[in-house]
Amino acid sequence: MELLCPAGSLPALKVAIDCGADAVYIGLKDETNARHFAGLNFNASKLVKGAQYVADNNKHLHVAINTFAHPGQEKRWYNAVDQCVDLGANAAIIADIATLDYATRKYPDLALHLSVQASATNTAAIEFYQRNFNIKRVVLPRVLSLHQVKQLARNSHIPLEVFAFGSLCIMAEGRCYLSSYFTGESPNTVGACSPAKFVRWQETSQGLTSRLNNILIDRYHNDEKAGYPTLCKGRFNLDGQIYHTLEEPTSLNTLSLLPDLIEMGISSVKIEGRQRSPAYVEQITRVWRAAIDSYMQSPAQYQVKPQWDQQLENLSEGNQTTLGAYHRSWQ
Amino acid sequence: MKVSLGPLLYYWPKQQTIDFYQHAISSDADIIYLGETVCSKRRELKTRDWIELASSLNKHNKEIVLSTMALLEAPSELSVIKKLCENGEVSIEANDLATVQILTEKKLPFICGPAINCYNAQTLKLLINQGMQRWVMPVELSRDWLADLVEDSHKMGLRDQYEVEVFSYGHLPLAYSARCFTARSENKAKDDCGLTCINYPQGRLIHTQEEQQVFVLNGIQTLSGYCYNLINDLESMHDLVDILRISPNSLNSLETVTEFKRQLLQQNHYRPLNSSQCNGYWHSIPGLGQG
Numbered sequence: 001m002e003l004l005c006p007a008g009s010l011p012a013l014k015v016a017i018d019c020g021a022d023a024v025y026i027g028l029k030d031e032t033n034a035r036h037f038a039g040l041n042f043n044a045s046k047l048v049k050g051a052q053y054v055a056d057n058n059k060h061l062h063v064a065i066n067t068f069a070h071p072g073q074e075k076r077w078y079n080a081v082d083q084c085v086d087l088g089a090n091a092a093i094i095a096d097i098a099t100l101d102y103a104t105r106k107y108p109d110l111a112l113h114l115s116v117q118a119s120a121t122n123t124a125a126i127e128f129y130q131r132n133f134n135i136k137r138v139v140l141p142r143v144l145s146l147h148q149v150k151q152l153a154r155n156s157h158i159p160l161e162v163f164a165f166g167s168l169c170i171m172a173e174g175r176c177y178l179s180s181y182f183t184g185e186s187p188n189t190v191g192a193c194s195p196a197k198f199v200r201w202q203e204t205s206q207g208l209t210s211r212l213n214n215i216l217i218d219r220y221h222n223d224e225k226a227g228y229p230t231l232c233k234g235r236f237n238l239d240g241q242i243y244h245t246l247e248e249p250t251s252l253n254t255l256s257l258l259p260d261l262i263e264m265g266i267s268s269v270k271i272e273g274r275q276r277s278p279a280y281v282e283q284i285t286r287v288w289r290a291a292i293d294s295y296m297q298s299p300a301q302y303q304v305k306p307q308w309d310q311q312l313e314n315l316s317e318g319n320q321t322t323l324g325a326y327h328r329s330w331q
Numbered sequence: 332m333k334v335s336l337g338p339l340l341y342y343w344p345k346q347q348t349i350d351f352y353q354h355a356i357s358s359d360a361d362i363i364y365l366g367e368t369v370c371s372k373r374r375e376l377k378t379r380d381w382i383e384l385a386s387s388l389n390k391h392n393k394e395i396v397l398s399t400m401a402l403l404e405a406p407s408e409l410s411v412i413k414k415l416c417e418n419g420e421v422s423i424e425a426n427d428l429a430t431v432q433i434l435t436e437k438k439l440p441f442i443c444g445p446a447i448n449c450y451n452a453q454t455l456k457l458l459i460n461q462g463m464q465r466w467v468m469p470v471e472l473s474r475d476w477l478a479d480l481v482e483d484s485h486k487m488g489l490r491d492q493y494e495v496e497v498f499s500y501g502h503l504p505l506a507y508s509a510r511c512f513t514a515r516s517e518n519k520a521k522d523d524c525g526l527t528c529i530n531y532p533q534g535r536l537i538h539t540q541e542e543q544q545v546f547v548l549n550g551i552q553t554l555s556g557y558c559y560n561l562i563n564d565l566e567s568m569h570d571l572v573d574i575l576r577i578s579p580n581s582l583n584s585l586e587t588v589t590e591f592k593r594q595l596l597q598q599n600h601y602r603p604l605n606s607s608q609c610n611g612y613w614h615s616i617p618g619l620g621q622g
Contacts, residue, residue, distance in 0.1 A: 143509035
């Protein structure tokens with residue numbers, strides 16, 4: 001079981017490796033990846049340093065090239081693949097069919113991981129990508145129940161990577177346009193959801209309000225903790241009832257599912273959060289390393305330690321966590 | 332340009348659905364898509380019923396297409412797709428690459444639906460090589476994006492090998508989730524939903540706390556709060572678009588088909604949009620805007 005940690009910067013990459021990640025995933029400093037935020041990601045010199053650090057420690061480097069190539073600008077996505085190969089990365093995480101096609105033809109030896117943004121949720125879709133692009137791993141969207149993940153693991157004959165912890169995307173990834181509906185920019189086209197440049201905070205007589213491109217996402221009472229206004233976590237009005245219509249601010253936490261995931265043969269657990277700080281990456285990596293090691297030492301005795309849960313909750317959106325779609329009752 | 336009636340996205344009682352298509356067959360639509368695209372629990376019409384309905388509609392002078400689910404999570408859902416693909420009579424709109432895979436294995440042609448991520452001409456080329464005959468553009472893309480893509484496909488010598496269809500009227504399908512938001516709106520879990528979508532024949536409209544329409548909840552699908560309407564944009568579709576899609580939510584949608592047909596014949600006839608309509612995506616601005 002690989003522990004795959006996020007690195008939005010060189011310090012985050014180093015701390016992830018130092019604290020026990022088996023692999024890290026990074027993105028270039030442009031819209032070819034789905035965390036295209038100001039101040040984040042790797043320019044050419046940081047890429048080289050990062051790749052060297054990972055290699056020196058005998059760990060693995062994955063490069064996310066997981067947005068969709070714009071017509072006439074495909075070269076930017078193809079260049080990202082070239083850079084990934086030049087770096088000696090162990091895998092490219094790709095969503096776009098054009099980019100997969102380029103990578104397969106030009107670099108038949110490059111390990112291609114199907115990005116979560118490709119939205120492959122069943123055996124036949126996985127076969128499509130295997131047949132056409134000889135993908136070596138699939139990152140599963142956060143829409144499957146634990147039972148469905150198990151069925152896929154049994155029936156698909158390809159290594160699977162699942163999200164284990166982090167901000168919870170509640171929609172099938174790669175198939176959500178809520179962000180572009182509000183702002184014109186979406187994960188697929190620009191590599192960002194609810195982009196920060198559209199966020200406005202305002203103190204009003206009715207409390208603190210958060211807006212995305214001027215649309216009211218939430219209004220907070222004085223005793224409430226305000227969260228980033230991701231639009232699927234807003235409080236809206238349905239027939240006079242105001243509630244988190246789609247989802248509350250919360251993070252996915254699957255520590256309690258770790259034994260199931262290992263026993264069903266999942267290859268890698270992925271931690272979300274390239275946009276988070278090195279301090280976040282450090283704490284998350286330590287907890288997950290400890291949990292995996294604890295299971296490996298004595299599977300029958302594995303128990304989630306209260307301090308692990310406590311640490312993870314403190315790092316979570318809204319200070320609460322959920323099993324998300326893995327647990328049927330969430331659905 | 333032709334006008335199509337997209338698949339009914341909502342869950343209606345069986346007889347109401349059949350009645351709707353009986354009216355649709357005598358409407359002005361050139362193409363009729365039908366079938367369940369949102370949730371496999373919706374079984375007022377079972378797979379066999381949809382195939383029979385498609386077959387009966389196919390005896391009239393219209394193109395009939397069976398549309399398929401976007402989010403496929405269970406082996407049982409793939410079995411349904413296989414049955415639909417084996418109908419032997421009408422073509423299939425694929426909304427997941429699983430369906431493309433199944434059709435390719437059977438060497439059958441297909442229509443690439445709006446829920447498949449085709450964003451550039453290279454992707455289009457690969458899909459054409461697998462049997463794609465028509466491409467329904469993802470709803471978040473603009474006229475400029477489409478023009479660039481079509482231009483590229485010209486250069487690649489592909490333009491005469493596929494048709495372009497654009498979602499032109501109706502609430503836009505924006506997202507799919509594991510969670511059922513309609514069940515959640517009644518404090519129910521999906522496994523215990525009681526098929527409550529049937530109580531909301533046009534979905535459940537939600538507003539911001541400032542009374543702005545934001546979304547329509549339709550089971551696991553989230554639709555735009557505003558109704559997309561490209562009636563004033565038909566001229567800008569010339570040489571780019573072959574088919575306009577009207578997404579139905581009532582019998583009135585058949586009149587919308589007629590209005591679009593009429594608009595195609597009238598040049599420069601501007602019809603102002605009302606405040607709960609939008610056309611932003613086409614104009615390269617936020618989807619909910621008016622350009």
